[in-house]
Amino acid sequence: MTQQAPISSGKIASFAKTWLGAGLNLILPPRCPMTGALVGRNGTLAPDYWAKLTFIHDSYCDTCGAPFRQAMTPGMVCAGCLAEPPLFTRARAALRYDDASTAMILKFKHADGTHLGKIFAGWLQQFGGDVLHDADLLIPVPLHRWRLLKRRYNQAALLTTALSVQTGIPSAPHLLRRMRYTASQGHKSKTQRHDNIKAAFTVPENLRAAIKDKNIVLLDDVYTSGATVQECAKTLLKAGARQVSVLTVARVGFAQ
Ligand SMILES: [Zn+2]
Secondary structure: OOOOOOOOOOHHHHHHHHHHHHHHEEEEEEEOOOOOOOOOOOOOOOOHHHHHEEEEEOOHHHOOOEEEOOOOOOOOOOOOHHOOOOOOOOOOEEEEEHHHHHHHHHHHHHHHOOHHHHHHHHHHHHHHHHHHHOEEEEEEEOOOOOOOOOOOOOOOHHHHHHHHHOOOOOOOOOOOEEOOOOOOOOOOOOHHHHHHHHHEOOOOOOHHHHHOEEEEEEEEEEEEOHHHHHHHHHHHHHHHOOOEEEEEEEEEEOOO
């Protein structure tokens, strides 16, 4: 008499998951995370929201990534960077910081819209090619632990992890630390922003070997005045990094 092999509980769980997943897809078809409109597949934007976004794909400063107001030859550097070269090697951003990108970033930051991280990581890879091609390590701009407690997650660390998974470039989310609790940078002048963030970061002595002679890409959601990433770059270079570049989802302003 033949006896049928018993079905393991693992197999039952796997069948249930497959069927439940298929069922959920029927009940809950994919929707745009911003407008709620039906879309072809999960993790994509509705065409009308997509059309509102302004991607920085040409005519930008070769150093700081700020878009020029008119078409320029590739490789041009803006007057601001020529007058005062930044400490980072290059900065790139996928989008201009306007109403459409602000709404996405706020959702990602404050409204538990963490699923947007995957969409952003795709854009970072696409628009950050020239800072990622020789990168050794991805590092997020850190939050102070009090702010982390309040927010529950560091949006820059989520971007870093998603990009690391996508590109295979290693990430080190805890190497750079924020020592001081700094007031928000919003509504501050350039000098105030610089003073506010000065000496706010550190790399612990025992972790410095991990960044020695490495090409580092710093990640954040928005590049505003550049004061925060400049201070991070200064700290990382002082701790032994070979060079630091910057990659953000969005960027404020035009090239000077
Ligand atoms: Zn520039």
